[in-house]
Amino acid sequence: MLKLNMKKTTRQSLVTYAIVIIAFVVFQLLSSFGALSNLIEGQLVNLCLYAILAVSLNLVVGISGELSLGHAGFMCIGAFTSAFFSKICTDTIGNDFLRFLIAMVIGTFFAALVGFLIAIPVLRLRGDYLAIVTLAFGQIIMTLINSMYVGIDKNGLHISFSSESALHLEPGTSPIINGSQGITGTPSIDSDYRFFVSILFLLLTLAVSYHFINSRTGRAVMSIRDNRIAAESVGLNVTKYKILTFTIASAFAGLAGAIFSHNIPTLVATTKNFGYDKSIMILVFVVLGGIGSVRGSMIAAALLTLLPELLRSLTFLPDGIRTFVSENRMLIYAVILIVVMIFSNSPRFVEIRARLKAFFRRGTKKEAV
């Protein structure tokens, strides 16, 4: 059958694509029948972009085995460069789609560039030192952008790190990046198409990830992860492979950021949006989805993005409980996180589960006999 003609890895990736496409079709159908709640409908693009972020961070954490706590920083770069581009080209490029696509490319490119530049010095460090330095870079990027004022008038580009008035713009021109007030009113494509486009970008990310992991390069990266010294001794250029992985992951984080900035009316570089909170959140997706598993990262990202939002509106619960749940969403989220981590990772529980599984298997076998 079909199975026989395919490599395991190909089958795996096809299943993942199928999940994405089916999810897309289902959501589209539900949405066209009006059966989808506004809450979920508003989340669709976010689901895609968090899935992209998780899948790309998985390349660093899962495949390359380095702990990065600054992924949101690259998202920030992508978001701001692309939104900046869209803002200044609102009039020069009339076609929404074209401008949107170029913005995506620009966001991706700049995030990749910064990722590359940061990777060169940083990847010399290991483990927790690397984690803290990536966290630091993420915070630096966010802080810089948050206190940056950029404007354009007929005299050219003005940049300041102190205040709007220090830009000395011509009267009547307002700054494009206005410090902590960020970028407002980024032109984007019609909201009806955004989900479709984001799904395409998600598929692209998945395809690149799978291709990367199953390629010669990917195997080299994984061998470095598993035993760096052994990999080095067979002549693999450790630095090159690590920088490559890090750059690819940053590029996709930039893409996700670009989608993010074109899906929200005001873009501000707050800790919530691009700080370590966000980086940690993406890391949670990756770990919960199963480190190294592309599909797992994607699904965990989608489910965990929905979870806290859905706890808002559990209409089937009695009023009192519903209010409690809605007001203490984050508490419940935290408890679920801890419980899930303990149950899925604790050596004791893993053992109990294995025993149970063996027991049931024996049971079913006996019945079968």
Next chain:
Amino acid sequence: MSLLFSSHPLLKIFGRFKNKGQKQNGDLSLFCAQVSPGFDLQGVCILEFITYLIRGISLGSVYAIIALGYTMVYGIAKMLNFAHGDIIMIGGYVAFTVMTTLALPSYLAVIAAILFCTLLGVAIERIAYKPLRGATPLAVLITAIGMSYFLQNIALLIFGSDPKMFTSVVPLESVRFYYDGSGLLGVKAFWTGAADPVLPDKLQNADVLTISGVMIVTILVSVAIMIALMVFIKKSKTGRAMLAVSEDKGAAQLMGVNVNKTIAITFAIGSALAAVAGVLLCSAYPTLTPYTGSMPGIKAFVAAVFGGIGSIPGAMVGGILLGIIEIFSTAYISSQLADAIVFSVLIIVLLVKPTGILGKKISEKV
């Protein structure tokens, strides 16, 4: 000469300072630097420099106490306890409740906070981290993050979102140094609740350097804690057990060290330190919200890595340096970009010395 210096703000700090028409204090005015427009530098003089330095050391001491907890837990359990910052906040709330709601004296509040946090730390270790011993480090990290969210939201549920104003536990309000061009004229202590001391005439018009009591106490406490910890680890049996566990868990167990107990004790000490840090932090910066601990927690983590994670003097040095850099960059460069500068310095240090300032170099085994 002065033109050259005025062209660059950083040069000016280190270059020959000149007085910018401000009423300054005697001989000290020699050291007064000039304002540079780009970086919002205001008149800088030696008096301010000293004040900032003391503030930096004091802030750094708080980071250091928190970082000590981080470092000990990391050294022994090999895990980044992201919930550590939130134990600080819990410590603050416990002290606040005892002092304000129960109206008990402040020393009882400190004791209560330490006891409560110690128990809390042990309980967290027992419930959330112990089952995960032997699991991947990332799984433990995520659990710790979950625990951090949990503590924040439990505090939000119990205490609400309104910030509480924390009353300082230190009865010494401030110490003021009086001086003029000829030198130090006198030192006076101001106590909370007591009438201000009467100033003799010669001090009335003298220049004043004010150092708040909390700062002095914070610095002293952190030094005391560091020395005590080092003695404890070097001399006591439990301390040596900790060292053994941090070197090699398996071998320690074979030598008859009770690993579980040692780890539990480490968490107890780390959390007790967090409680002390919480009380001091809230005394110095008196707002208390469920999120009070998260930023100092991250900073302390940075400090621990900065100094070399796993090393006790390293945590101390890292914390204090971080505090000084933070205050100085806020004061002399830009208050907006202070965090960016702190993190940049960290990156530079780590690139030059990849295991932190006092970190041990680990040779890799095949």
Next chain:
Amino acid sequence: MKMNLKRMIALILCVVICGALFSSCGAADSDSTTIRIGGIGPLTGSNAQYGNAVKNAAELAVKEINEAGGINGVKLSFNMQDDESDTEKAVNAYNALKDWGMQISLGCVTTDPCKAIVPSTAEDNIFLLTPSASSEDILKDNDNCFQVCFTDPNQGTASAQYIAEHKLAQKIAVIYDNSNSYSTGIFNNFAKEAEAQGLEIVASEAFTADKKTDFSVQVSKAKSSGADLLFLPIYYTEASLILKECDAQGYTPTVFGCDGLDGLLSVENFDTSLAEGVILLTPFAADATDEATQKFVKAYKDAYDGETPNQFAADAYDAIYAIKAALEQSGRTVGTTAADSTGENDADLINGSTSASDICEAMKTGITKIQFDGVTGEGMTWDKNGAVSKEPKAMKIVDGAYTAM
């Protein structure tokens, strides 16, 4: 092991998703006698105090209105959703409220999240009256958004004018929150107007949301700049810390602030003597002696364990009553009581089954026609843009109480 984990999460989520899907259906057969008002604000996270104040006050106002028989018999119900002061969460909260069947929106409590939902409300044509999101951007390019509070430029300019007019100071130091658009908004306009008025800003020190506990450096620099007035376009929590720091450093400037400073005296455990002499331009003061304020403050304290309402609460309380006034003004709520119901113009009536868009059309004109007396001002009126016109009052804190100047 991964499988099991996924199954667990999947199971939990299935239950939850079903709930969410049902919720959209549930809204359809809504109760026609209740108009649903939705509010969004930070109920958790570091700005939670503002969101909770709005929630409490709005719920109080709704309860009072309903107990007094509603709006000609039509009851109100209020649902407050959490946005953690985050733009993305605000959009989610807005969508959740739409699922609930929201007909009128109180917008968001803080500025950035509110900016994020404004385009959606304009598209959906849902009437938005925000109590406290004060940026001018909220009123731009739409006709459905209105504010109870002053706009930021208005506050910044008014402050500079007030200082110049009353000759409070020549040299001014400013400490503002660089990561907050409310604060930077006021500061920028203050700086412009101060220059025009010939005032000198000798120090402008910023802080960010991540570093809002340690103000020692900012205060030192304000002190050494020789400023005799300290302008604080920030919220009261940080202001209380700054005042404490000023005291510790022996710096005694005139302190001047905007509406964000209101609430200063009710910070738990704050030594109010430090706030002595602080001047603030604010429409509301909890200690004002007029009847409306006193009634509101008493009701609020009774309902919420003696908590003193702050300016956010007052704005929210007024927002709900202004919605009531505008609904009444439209004249279309009359007749829903049994006695009046003649069944003639039923299609024209506003009640729980009217679409949000229809209500919005009625409110847009309704609100511009009312003259509303609330706790944050008397004779408040709104223009077509959505900006409110009311008198800013300068308050001075004397003997631990707000006193009108």
